[in-house]
Amino acid sequence: MQQTVSVSNKPRTALAVAGLSLGTALNPLNSSMIAVALVVLRADFGLDVAAVTWVVTSFYLASAAGQPVMGRLADRFGPRRMFMLGMALVAATCALAPFAPNFALLCVARAVMALGTATAYPSAVVMVGAIAHRANVEPARPLGILQMANTSAAAVGPVAGGLLVGFVGWEALFLVNIPLALAALLIVRQAAPADKARERGSVAELLRDSDIPGILGFITALLLVMMAALNVLPGYRWWMLGAGTAAAALFAWRELRFARPFLDLRLLGRNRPLMLIYVAFAVFSSVYYFVFFGLPQLLQEAGGYEPGVVGLLMLPLAGMSVLATPWAVKAMGRFGVRRVLVAGVMLLTAAAALMWLLTGTLAIPLVVVLTALMGIPYGTVGIATNQGMFVSIRPQERGVAAGIYQTCRYVGAITATVMIGVFAGGGVDQESWARMVLAMLVLCVVTFAVSLLWRQRTE
Incomplete structure (x- = not known):
């Protein structure tokens, strides 16, 4: 009987995962x-390199600040x-963004679009459990498809963006999202499982239980620390770091x-x-973004x-991942998450x-x-940490957990960006690349040690 239900739901499940x-x-x-x-935007709005x-x-x-918040909302509502x-917010924002009268409003539109897209991953992770149960499959399978979609999108982004900007203009980068x-x-509305009963109560009760000060404290601390790391306001870098640390203490x-x-x-x-999965994924992301x-x-x-040739040379990374x-999904079913994670980190090293x-030729x-x-360890470690996060948290907390997981990706990306600036302040040549390779190997050792410590929850 269970197999019959699985077969009958297969097309609907595939459609839901696709959406x-x-x-x-x-x-x-x-x-x-x-x-x-960036070059086109500089010319259209009369900007310098730092401003654009x-x-x-x-x-x-x-994105980094919004992922956990949107995950929390997905858990609750x-x-x-x-x-x-x-998705509605993304469509509406991208329909208006091409008409932005100045660059500041364009940046606001990008931030709002980021918040809209930030709802997708944590919400999808929460829905994966219900979808996998309905189809009688392991959650690792739909999680693997989500991982492949994310990897492919990041890799083809520069190629697709180049074509859109070249033939239409920067406005097409927004319009294509609609x-x-x-x-x-529409696909998720049609094919995904319906939500369970939402929280009820008066608006005042819902606001009181939403921990608005906590959310604002988290966002403030994260933004200040990340802006200090990115050095977006050079004259205020250490002030922002100090304020961010104080905000983090108040948040805790x-x-x-x-x-x-x-x-x-x-x-x-x-x-x-x-916690170990978060650390492993953040450090692993630093290696990848290096x-x-x-x-x-x-x-x-x-x-x-x-640049066009360089974009093509980077495509094998996405293809192999x-x-x-x-x-990796099949291997986890046979050998377990931990063994696949450790093997993936060894391949990464x-x-x-x-x-x-590359220091020679x-x-x-x-x-x-x-x-x-x-690309091989990126796909392997990516899905292993994803599955490790999924099995390490209770179902009712998967949204906020998935949001923090995605924030770890941005922490890794920013860490790599800052370290590249430290090791190659005068430009990336083969000498500075040698220093970066050594840094990557140190980070690989840290990831390996954390992966060895990780054990799947048994409760």
Whole structure:
């Protein structure tokens, strides 16, 4: 009987996962597409290099701060409802953004769009449990598809963005999101499981139990620390870091005393597997973004390759990660999450060590082989940490847990960006790349140690 239900639900389940994958892909797609539009935006709005980067920074900051908040809302009020609300917000914002009269409002539109896309991943993770149960499959399978969608979107973003900007203009980077967001909304509305009963009560009660001060404290602390790390306001960097640290301390004090905290710090402190997964994913992301951000600069500055060629040379990374993900899903079913995670980190260490070869030559065949090799551990570790997060948390807390998980990705990306600036302040050449490879290997060792400590929860 159970098998009959699974077969009859198979098309609907596949459609639901497709809609969720499309929605979750919008955040990484838009975070990478914009890179090719910076020169055009500078010319259209009369900006300098420092000012134009705010169109990127605003999206990163809003995404990093918004993911846990949107995950918390998905836990409380229903993931399907929040997913559709986020997609509607993306469609509406992207319809208005091309008409922004100045660059400041364009950055605001990017931030609002980031908040809309930030609802997708945590909401999808919450829905995965119900979808997997309905289809009688392991949650790792739909999680793997979400992982492949995110990886592919981030990789094709610069290529797609280049075509859109070249043939239409920067406005197309917003307009293309409208049909994609509406399609994701309609598919999920039709095929995803309905939400359970939402929280009820007066508006005053809902606001009181929402821990608004805690949410604001979290956002303030995270934004200030991230802005200090990115050095977006050079004259105020240390002031922002100090203010961010103070805000974080006040946030922790508040959360430890509130009956229904936005972020249950005591629970996180007791949940050692979840904390280890967060640390492993953040450090692993630093290694990945060293390659994702550093290697294109090396190929352009030291190798003299054109940007279009560099984009193509980075595609094997995404292609191999997509191919490695379903293999990792099958391996987790046979060997368990921990063994696959440890094996993935070992592969990551080997791939990072081989990156040393680029200090001697930047020949295209070698670059293609190395980027493809880096894609294997990226797909493997990515889905293993994703599944590790999923099994380390209670179902009613998966939304906020998934949001924090995504924030760890941005922490890793920003860490890599800052370290690249430290090791290659005068430009990325083969000498500075050697220092970056050593830093990647140190980070790999940390990730390996954390992975060995991780154990799946048994309660």
